[in-house]
Amino acid sequence: MKPPPGVPWDAGGGAKAEALSRALSRKPELAVGRAASKTDGMKPPPDPHYRHRFPAEIISHAVWLYHVFSLSLRDVELILAERGIVVSYETVRRWCKKFGATFAGRLRRSRPRPGDKWHMDEGVLRTHDQQWKCGAT
Secondary structure, three states, rough: OOOOOOOOOOOOOOHHHHHHHHHHOHHHHOOOOOOOOOOOOOOOOOOOOOOOOOOOHHHHHHHHHHHOOOOHHHHHHHHHHHHHOOOOOOHHHHHHHHHHHHHHHHHHHOOOOOOOOOOOEHHHEEEEOOEEEEEHH
């Protein structure tokens, strides 16, 4: 059995050469001198909600309730139960542990940053004996 073009032949290890040839025949894009397939490159990142019982919207809503309103895990469980979603507080805890960091990062990025101009609504200016109130009254 001859190897594909461009692959060196190993005369001493016939079994090795046959195994290499078989592997390259299964994956032609790995062979030297052959065109690469259209799917080259990195795989898309895996879905973090893959293999969860509940859809991503419910999971993200539970994590959102817990972090934004500073609710207890049991409060989140009760709120979801009112909406007909039966989930344990322990499950909410696992979701918050797994998805909480990414959720907090998105909140931090969406928060407006302080700029170089600040506007003051009102202020009080004091000098020795006098006091002036400036701004809205």
